[in-house]
Amino acid sequence: MLFWQILIDGFAISSLYALGATGFTLIFGVTGVLNLSHGAIMVAAAVAAWAAAGSLGVGNYLGAAFGVLIGLLLSLATYFVVVRRLQNSQKIREEEKEIFILTATLLWGIMIQEAIAYLYTNNAKTVTPIVDGVVSIVGVRTPANEIFTALVCCLTIGALWLFVNRTRAGKAVLAASMNPRGVTLLGIELSAVYVAVWAIYGTLAGIAGVLLGMFLGVSSYSAGPLTASAFSIVVLGGLGSVSGSLIAAYLVGYLETLTAYLVSPAYRAIPALLLLVVVMYVRPRGLLGRR
Amino acid sequence: MKRCRDIPLRAAIARGAFAAGLVGAALAAGSLAWAQDNGPIKIGVIAEAQAVAGSSIPLAAQLAADEINAKGGVDGRKIEIVSYDNHSSSAESVRAFQRAVSEDHVDAVIASYVSEVVLALEPWSARLKTVLVTPGAASDVITANIAKDYEHNKYTFHGYLTSGALAGLVCDAAKDMLVDGLKMKTAVIMSEDAAWTTPLDARYVECLPKIGLQVLDHIRFSPDTTDFTPIFNKIEGEKPDVIITGVSHVGVQPTVQWKSQQVPIPMFGIASQATNSTFWKDTNGATEGVLYQGVSGPGVAVTPRTLPFVDAFVKKFGNTPSYCGYTAYDEVYFIADAIHRAGSTDADKLVAALEKTDYVGTIGRVQFLPQGDPHVHGLKTGAGLITGLLLQWQHGEQINMWPADLAKGKLTFPSFVKVGAGD
Numbered sequence: 174m175l176f177w178q179i180l181i182d183g184f185a186i187s188s189l190y191a192l193g194a195t196g197f198t199l200i201f202g203v204t205g206v207l208n209l210s211h212g213a214i215m216v217a218a219a220v221a222a223w224a225a226a227g228s229l230g231v232g233n234y235l236g237a238a239f240g241v242l243i244g245l246l247l248s249l250a251t252y253f254v255v256v257r258r259l260q261n262s263q264k265i266r267e268e269e270k271e272i273f274i275l276t277a278t279l280l281w282g283i284m285i286q287e288a289i290a291y292l293y294t295n296n297a298k299t300v301t302p303i304v305d306g307v308v309s310i311v312g313v314r315t316p317a318n319e320i321f322t323a324l325v326c327c328l329t330i331g332a333l334w335l336f337v338n339r340t341r342a343g344k345a346v347l348a349a350s351m352n353p354r355g356v357t358l359l360g361i362e363l364s365a366v367y368v369a370v371w372a373i374y375g376t377l378a379g380i381a382g383v384l385l386g387m388f389l390g391v392s393s394y395s396a397g398p399l400t401a402s403a404f405s406i407v408v409l410g411g412l413g414s415v416s417g418s419l420i421a422a423y424l425v426g427y428l429e430t431l432t433a434y435l436v437s438p439a440y441r442a443i444p445a446l447l448l449l450v451v452v453m454y455v456r457p458r459g460l461l462g463r464r
Numbered sequence: 465m466k467r468c469r470d471i472p473l474r475a476a477i478a479r480g481a482f483a484a485g486l487v488g489a490a491l492a493a494g495s496l497a498w499a500q501d502n503g504p505i506k507i508g509v510i511a512e513a514q515a516v517a518g519s520s521i522p523l524a525a526q527l528a529a530d531e532i533n534a535k536g537g538v539d540g541r542k543i544e545i546v547s548y549d550n551h552s553s554s555a556e557s558v559r560a561f562q563r564a565v566s567e568d569h570v571d572a573v574i575a576s577y578v579s580e581v582v583l584a585l586e587p588w589s590a591r592l593k594t595v596l597v598t599p600g601a602a603s604d605v606i607t608a609n610i611a612k613d614y615e616h617n618k619y620t621f622h623g624y625l626t627s628g629a630l631a632g633l634v635c636d637a638a639k640d641m642l643v644d645g646l647k648m649k650t651a652v653i654m655s656e657d658a659a660w661t662t663p664l665d666a667r668y669v670e671c672l673p674k675i676g677l678q679v680l681d682h683i684r685f686s687p688d689t690t691d692f693t694p695i696f697n698k699i700e701g702e703k704p705d706v707i708i709t710g711v712s713h714v715g716v717q718p719t720v721q722w723k724s725q726q727v728p729i730p731m732f733g734i735a736s737q738a739t740n741s742t743f744w745k746d747t748n749g750a751t752e753g754v755l756y757q758g759v760s761g762p763g764v765a766v767t768p769r770t771l772p773f774v775d776a777f778v779k780k781f782g783n784t785p786s787y788c789g790y791t792a793y794d795e796v797y798f799i800a801d802a803i804h805r806a807g808s809t810d811a812d813k814l815v816a817a818l819e820k821t822d823y824v825g826t827i828g829r830v831q832f833l834p835q836g837d838p839h840v841h842g843l844k845t846g847a848g849l850i851t852g853l854l855l856q857w858q859h860g861e862q863i864n865m866w867p868a869d870l871a872k873g874k875l876t877f878p879s880f881v882k883v884g885a886g887d
Contacts, residue, residue, distance in 0.1 A: 290514045297717055307725065441691075
């Protein structure tokens with residue numbers, strides 16, 4: 174029984190981690206930006222879904238869609254207002270732009286976080302689940318919402334895989350991550366690829382945020398830990414490697430669940446952090462990192 | 465020649481400036497002294513302004529100040545509330561406390577519902593000789609520190625119940641409601657790992673078996689836990705009749721997951737966030753059936769002051785106060801009363817006056833434990849003083865269930881909760 178509990182719970186939380194980290198690593202892989210406002214965008218999406226479903230009374234489905242839309246819009250705002258302006262700036266030296274963008278996204282994330290706290294307080298919020306009730310899987314009573322969360326995460330990641338590998342636009346994105354100059358030579362507008370990637374990222378972060386709000390709940394305080402969590406997973410998997418991030422997400426998710434069940438919920442995060450330290454020593458580029 | 469004429473001129477300017485400086489300093493000192501004796505009485509409020517429980521603190525303090533000022537203030541002096549948002553951080557609280565005392569010249573400080581924050585402020589209250597009253601922190605260590613070095617730490621007062629006292633009140637209610645009423649026999653303690661829960665859990669472990677509830681397990685979890693699935697699964701496997709809670713930093717997440725996972729065991733105990741009226745909305749109603757200890761509740765006339773306060777708070781701010789809203793409101797009143805009795809805002813005179821407090825507030829009759837008690841400056845509890853309540857969330861409302869003479873309804877649970885499931 175315990176085995177199945179760990180397997181099912183670990184799968185749900187790992188899938189959510191994977192979805193959150195996929196967008197984060199995609200943005201880094203293609204545009205070279207470490208977006209430290211990642212957690213704040215996820216939280217904003219969840220709080221928007223909560224507010225729309227609750228205060229505006231638009232219902233759970235429309236509320237969730239609104240949350241994803243907010244994730245998308247904030248992501249595009251991050252690109253147009255923060256990242257692109259710095260990338261195009263003549264006043265900042267090329268070699269310093271990376272650190273400027275890193276700091277700017279961090280500050281942007283703090284601004285979003287504080288705006289949420291100001292408008293909606295930092296009380297934790299939970300988005301009303303789209304599916305309610307519990308189902309029994311091999312004797313383990315599991316919330317239907319947990320299964321829904323895992324399912325949506327897997328489907329979204331699958332859809333992203335299909336897009337990247339099976340469509341022309343997706344292949345352009347993949348090519349941009351490997352050789353941006355080559356993509357330009359093929360006549361593809363690189364800035365259009367970047368806008369598309371930020372839009373995809375925003376959608377992924379929005380979905381992950383809304384699902385997180387349904388599954389575990391979020392508060393403005395969650396922004397920092399969520400960015401840190403995605404960052405750890407992506408570093409563990411290898412910066413820029415989507416497959417590495419997926420493996421790392423499931424590794425971290427299951428390690429946390431195992432610790433919570435077999436040792437103590439108080440030490441849940443420790444083994445995953447120790448693993449990160451070990452990987453950094455033994456293999457600094459991460460599990461499947463290219464650089 | 466020019467040079468010879470310049471020197472006496474410069475000297476004259478310097479002498480003039482020095483004299484003007486002296487006069488200015490004297491005037492400033494005079495006006496400061498005048499302000500301290502005749503200007504407004506300043507009360508600093510350092511709180512977690514954006515948190516569920518803490519958000520009520522500055523609002524309730526301001527409400528009390530407005531009421532006192534509307535009646536003419538304290539001996540003709542108005543009360544001014546100076547608020548600081550500490551963002552739930554001890555370091556920011558210390559900076560706010562220093563600023564409140566050194567720059568804003570407050571006469572007393574009401575601060576925080578977080579024990580770690582109050583423990584960080586306690587030495588500063590001693591160093592800067594400024595009265596500090598907490599409306600919501602619960603750690604027994606706060607008053608134990610005062611007992612250990614009274615002369616030094618006497619400026620701190622515990623305006624809320626200590627964890628040990630809270631656990632005792634939970635056990636009193638559990639005896640009547642769970643053991644005698646619902647014939648429960650077993651419990652699992654589920655508490656967040658924080659300074660205030662160490663004495664709380666110790667007292668739970670001691671008092672629960674005495675009232676007839678065998679403790680099957682004692683689970684402490686990190687306050688930043690987000691996934692409670694493993695915790696509830698573990699508890700469910702142990703088949704207790706009830707989960708006795710000790711949560712404050714968390715609240716929404718365990719409650720929502722308790723409901724979504726349909727844990728068939730009722731939750732009963734300390735759940736600070738559940739005291740706030742927005743908790744229903746924050747949890748999307750998942751809190752239905754949750755039982756929590758409180759010192760006051762909507763619609764419960766613990767004293768004649770309780771309901772007028774709640775009505776005024778709701779009218780002004782649109783939601784009901786959290787538990788530390790009640791205490792913060794009372795604290796402004798009894799600090800004002802102490803300043804009136806002391807005839808001064810001098811810290812030592814104020815401490816002496818506060819120690820003689822006998823004030824019927826919104827949560828009961830406020831009196832502080834005397835010097836010599838291991839929890840000196842903690843609140844006295846018991847019949848005729850503060851007894852506490854036990855409330856349940858029912859259909860979006862907080863209904864009092866205990867003590868019987870103040871009960872407003874009957875226990876009901878959501879369909880997934882099986883009362884007596886462990887039998």
